[in-house]
Structure formats: structure tokens, C-alpha cells
Amino acid sequence: xxxxxxxxxxxxxxxxxxxxxxxxxxxxxxxxxxxxxxxxxxxxxxxxxxxxxxxxxxxxxxxxxxxxxxxxxxxxxxxxxxxxxxxxxxxxxxxxxxxxxxxxxxxxxxxxxxxxxxxxxxxx
Amino acid sequence: xxxxxxxxxxxxxxxxxxxxxxxxxxxxxxxxxxxxxxxxxxxxxxxxxxxxxxxxxxxxxxxxxxxxxxxxxxxxxxxxxxxxxxxxxxxxxxxxxxxxxxxxxxxxxxxxxxxxxxxxxxxx
DNA sequence: TCTTGACATAGAGTTTACTCTACATTGTAT
DNA sequence: ATACAATGTAGAGTAAACTCTATGTCAAGA
Numbered sequence: 001x002x003x004x005x006x007x008x009x010x011x012x013x014x015x016x017x018x019x020x021x022x023x024x025x026x027x028x029x030x031x032x033x034x035x036x037x038x039x040x041x042x043x044x045x046x047x048x049x050x051x052x053x054x055x056x057x058x059x060x061x062x063x064x065x066x067x068x069x070x071x072x073x074x075x076x077x078x079x080x081x082x083x084x085x086x087x088x089x090x091x092x093x094x095x096x097x098x099x100x101x102x103x104x105x106x107x108x109x110x111x112x113x114x115x116x117x118x119x120x121x122x123x124x
Numbered sequence: 125x126x127x128x129x130x131x132x133x134x135x136x137x138x139x140x141x142x143x144x145x146x147x148x149x150x151x152x153x154x155x156x157x158x159x160x161x162x163x164x165x166x167x168x169x170x171x172x173x174x175x176x177x178x179x180x181x182x183x184x185x186x187x188x189x190x191x192x193x194x195x196x197x198x199x200x201x202x203x204x205x206x207x208x209x210x211x212x213x214x215x216x217x218x219x220x221x222x223x224x225x226x227x228x229x230x231x232x233x234x235x236x237x238x239x240x241x242x243x244x245x246x247x248x
Numbered sequence: 249t250c251t252t253g254a255c256a257t258a259g260a261g262t263t264t265a266c267t268c269t270a271c272a273t274t275g276t277a278t
Numbered sequence: 279a280t281a282c283a284a285t286g287t288a289g290a291g292t293a294a295a296c297t298c299t300a301t302g303t304c305a306a307g308a
Binding site: 016020 | 254255256257
């Protein structure tokens with residue numbers, strides 16, 4: 001299957017403008033048809049999902065763009081790409097650990113609020 | 125203890141420009157001395173740590189600012205503040221769950237890369 | 249054929265969260 | 279008393295990631 005930019009936009013949840021921006025930044029390079037229209041493939045779909053994953057895990061566009069460039073260069077860049085992913089996993093693990101710590105503190109704070117509100121009710 | 129903006133900046137790791145910006149946005153309101161200089165207290169320190177927590181867990185400045193406004197209004201806003209925190213906790217739990225899912229996929233991808241690189245080595 | 253809607257490019261504008269500059273004032277060490 | 283470092287305000291500038299506008303092209307249905 002191939003998709004027009006409009007169809008692809010609906011499939012991915014990314015706006016048309018965003019897709020063109022991503023292309024401009026070198027994240028994705030869809031084929032073009034005879035009339036110069038973009039033709040996104042299922043491979044592009046899989047790829048954009050991965051890009052979204054990197055984005056959600058706070059990889060900057062620039063870095064994702066670099067990864068995309070390596071990817072486009074073929075198998076010779078496999079280990080370099082893997083290194084990037086391993087490093088990114090490390091960052092992700094740290095993110096998760098920190099959020100879990102934040103969650104504990106937030107739980108504590110909420111519990112404090114609960115008690116404080118209860119106390120104020122009891123007094124009145 | 126009270127701290128000048130320079131001292132407070134070092135203690136918190138936030139730049140002095142950022143501290144003034146936070147004040148402008150209503151996140152924090154340090155006392156002033158006779159010469160109009162800011163005097164941050166230990167209470168401000170605790171408060172700024174909490175602000176950093178909210179920031180790290182992706183609460184926008186605007187929302188944090190709203191929370192700060194409620195806090196400044198006193199006990200009558202306790203339950204409203206708690207509601208905000210409970211909602212934020214919900215968002216945080218979703219963030220953590222999503223990151224954990226991303227981590228699994230990333231682990232898979234890295235494993236795929238590892239095998240692929242190994243395969244290429246074997247062939248050559 | 250005509251119109252309309254999706255798509256094309258180039259470039260401007262927006263949002264968020266800072267970060268810096270210019271210039272005035274104050275506190276402190278000599 | 280003087281220099282100079284820290285601080286004050288107001289407002290401009292920056293970076294990242296979109297998001298929109300202007301203008302033009304093209305393909306398909308009435």
C-alpha cells in the first residue's frame with residue numbers, strides 16, 4: 001500500500017505540516033509519484049512509529065535526524081546505530097527511574113494533603 | 125537562613141535569570157530587603173524543589189503558576205490543590221507506563237540489531 | 249471545460265521556557 | 279571615597295518543534 005500525505009497524516013496522527021517538516025529535517029524521505037506528490041509506504045509507516053517512540057522518549061529531532069541519516073546509508077552503519085540506541089536506552093532508564101522517584105514524592109504529598117484536609121474538617 | 129539570588133541560584137541549580145523569570149511567572153515570591161534585593165528563605169528552597177519536580181514530570185509553567193497562586197491563597201484552596209496533584213499523578217502514571225512500553229520496544233530493537241550485526245560478521 | 253480540493257514549495261509566525269543585554273543601583277572590600 | 283562585583287528592571291533574543299500562510303500546480307468530478 002502507498003498513501004498520500006493526507007492519508008498518512010490520518011494514519012500517524014501527525015499533521016501534514018509536521019510530516020513535511022520531518023521530511024525537511026531529514027527524518028523521512030517518501031517516494032514521489034509522476035506528479036511530484038509524496039507516496040508514503042508501509043515501511044514509512046513502521047519507520048514513523050519508531051520516530052514517534054524516539055520523540056516520546058525525548059530524543060531531540062536533530063539526533064533522530066542523524067539516526068535517520070545513518071539508516072539511509074545502509075548496513076555499514078548498523079553498529080553505530082546500535083550504539084546510539086544503547087545510549088538512548090540508558091537515558092530512558094534514567095528517565096523512568098527519576099519519574100518513579102517523583103511519583104513516590106507526589107504520593108507522599110497527596111497523602112499529606114489528604115490528612116491536612118481531614119484535620120481541617122475535624123476542627124470545624 | 126536567607127539567601128541572595130546568587131546563592132539561591134547555586135543551591136538550586138537554576139540560573140539567576142531563570143529565578144527572576146519564575147518570579148515574573150508567579151511561581152515564587154521571595155521577600156525583599158531594604159535595598160530591594162531578593163531574600164530567599166529555606167521555605168523557598170523546599171518550594172523550588174517541588175516546582176522542579178512538577179517541571180520534571182512535565183507540568184507546564186502555566187499550570188504550576190496556577191498551583192502557586194492557590195498555595196499563596198492559603199488553606200481554603202487545599203482541596204483544589206489536592207485535586208490538581210491527583211490529576212497530575214494520573215498523568216505521571218501514564219507517562220511511566222508509556223515509557224516502560226517504549227523501553228520494551230527499544231530493548232527488542234537493540235536485540236534485533238545485535239543479531240543482525242552478529243549475522244553480518246558470520247557471513248564475512 | 250470548469251471548478252474544487254488535495255498537494256507542492258518557501259518562508260513567516262507561534263509557543264514554551266528560558267537566556268541574555270542594556271543600563272541603573274547597591275553592597276563591599278580596599 | 280572609590281572601585282567593582284552583585285543585583286535590580288525592562289525588554290530583546292534564542293532554541294526547539296511545530297504550525298500556518300501565500301501562492302502555485304494538478305487531477306478528478308459536474
